[in-house]
Amino acid sequence: MKGIVFTEYLAFAEQLVGEDVVEDVIEDCDLPSGGAYTSVGTYDHSEIVTLTKAFSQHTGTEPEELVRMFGSYLGEVFQKKFGRFFDDAPTFFDFLANVHTHIHVEVQKLYPDAELPSIEMLERSEFDAQLRYRSPRKMDSLALG
Known part of the structure; x- marks a missing residue:
């Protein structure tokens, strides 16, 4: 998984529980990376x-809910950092329909080793859409957020 997801996850966690708790959690988890992430690294x-x-x-919030919350947070961050992808789509459903065929293609150019999920638009109307999300990492809650 690309490092930008990790760096933003820690920024999200700091907003949620504070910097001191984040540092304690990283230390307690004894992670292979030591919890030191760069946005361009792979972890x-x-x-x-x-x-x-x-x-x-620490929060009493179910893990799936935390990941969904992070997905919402990450969507906002990506919109700010990579606004052109959002600007190119007239509607949010248009954006979703192009994630795999446009955005992931660009990500793959920058990071050939990236293992990206697939997102496929199955059905859509003016107010609803049905998507198929596939990933070996099983991060559906992230995509839902």
Whole structure:
């Protein structure tokens, strides 16, 4: 999983529980990376799973809900950082329909080793859409957020 997800996850966690708790959790989790992430690095997604379980214990929030909340947070961050992808789509459903065929293609150019999920638009109307999300990492809650 790309490092930008990890760096933003820690920023999200700091907003949620504070910097001191984040530092304590990283230390307690004994992560292979040591919890030191760069936005362009690649890390095992199991580290986010480990961190999420620990933050869940600190907040009393179910891990799936924390990941969904992070997905919402990450969507806002990506919109600010990568606004052109959002600007190119007239509606949010248009954006979703182009994630795999446009955005992931660009990500793959920058990071050929990236293992990206697939998102496929199955049905859509003016107010609803049905998507198929596939990923070996099983981060459906992140996509839902």
